[in-house]
Amino acid sequence: MKEQIKLVVFDMAGTTVKDRNYVGIAFQQAMQSMGYELPIERVNPYMGYEKPVAIRRMLNEVEADKNKITVDLVSEIHREFVKRMIDFYSHTDDIAALPNVEQTFQQLRSKGIKIALDTGFSRDIADVIIDRLGWVHSIDCLVASDEVANGRPYPDMIHKIMKDLNIESAEQIVKVGDTEVDINEGINAGCQFVIGITTGSFSREQLLPYQPTHIIDDISDIIGIIFSDTTNTDETTHGYTANQVL
Numbered sequence: 001m002k003e004q005i006k007l008v009v010f011d012m013a014g015t016t017v018k019d020r021n022y023v024g025i026a027f028q029q030a031m032q033s034m035g036y037e038l039p040i041e042r043v044n045p046y047m048g049y050e051k052p053v054a055i056r057r058m059l060n061e062v063e064a065d066k067n068k069i070t071v072d073l074v075s076e077i078h079r080e081f082v083k084r085m086i087d088f089y090s091h092t093d094d095i096a097a098l099p100n101v102e103q104t105f106q107q108l109r110s111k112g113i114k115i116a117l118d119t120g121f122s123r124d125i126a127d128v129i130i131d132r133l134g135w136v137h138s139i140d141c142l143v144a145s146d147e148v149a150n151g152r153p154y155p156d157m158i159h160k161i162m163k164d165l166n167i168e169s170a171e172q173i174v175k176v177g178d179t180e181v182d183i184n185e186g187i188n189a190g191c192q193f194v195i196g197i198t199t200g201s202f203s204r205e206q207l208l209p210y211q212p213t214h215i216i217d218d219i220s221d222i223i224g225i226i227f228s229d230t231t232n233t234d235e236t237t238h239g240y241t242a243n244q245v246l
Helices: 020-030 040-048 049-061 071-091 101-112 123-133 156-165 179-187 203-210 221-225
Strands: 007-010 114-119 143-144 173-177 193-197 214-216
Touching: 007 020, 020 049, 020 071, 020 203, 020 221, 040 049, 049 071, 049 221, 101 114, 101 221, 114 123, 114 179, 123 143, 123 193, 143 156, 143 203, 143 214, 173 179, 173 214, 179 193, 179 203, 193 203, 193 221
Parallel strands: 007 114, 007 173, 114 143, 173 193, 193 214
Antiparallel strands: none
């Protein structure tokens, strides 16, 4: 018997927070500040990763001399990225929740389910976003990638959330995100449902190979997934039915 869901862990940019590729553009500009040019389509696959990890991976694509890819270089680019992101989220009028996010938070909490956010951002960026959106009292926990030993796709952030919120089993958790690493984080943590959403960096076709239990286009669809009483067992996708990939 499946365990009752007690917690939903949401990603931020592209999943719960509107992102018109602002993060990708900030990455691109931070790389440019050190003389590296990347087209945006080469930046986007790294969305969701812990940001210093993403920077190192991008450098490995464009820097032929691997000896130049030092901790100091990665740190310098990351500092520029953080500065740009904090400035953007502090001043933009274009910061907003994605459609139906806040209503979904309310529905889940009304049913006794806790809400957590985890993110590839560092905590200083994440705190600015939460403050601007007025979500301080709308969520139960926030964990950023610089608060754990390993960012996504490792399960460290989910494990920290579990500890902070006294969640005993990952089978009591739903993970929701818009990228490959969100899905792999949820799978690596052992979450009961791992839901990909198409509101961010990855399309349905791009998410499907990573075998989420579901793919949705609207975040409110998770209510029906969590409280569904029926399961079709014809074809499985990561342990759940292929026709559940909505």
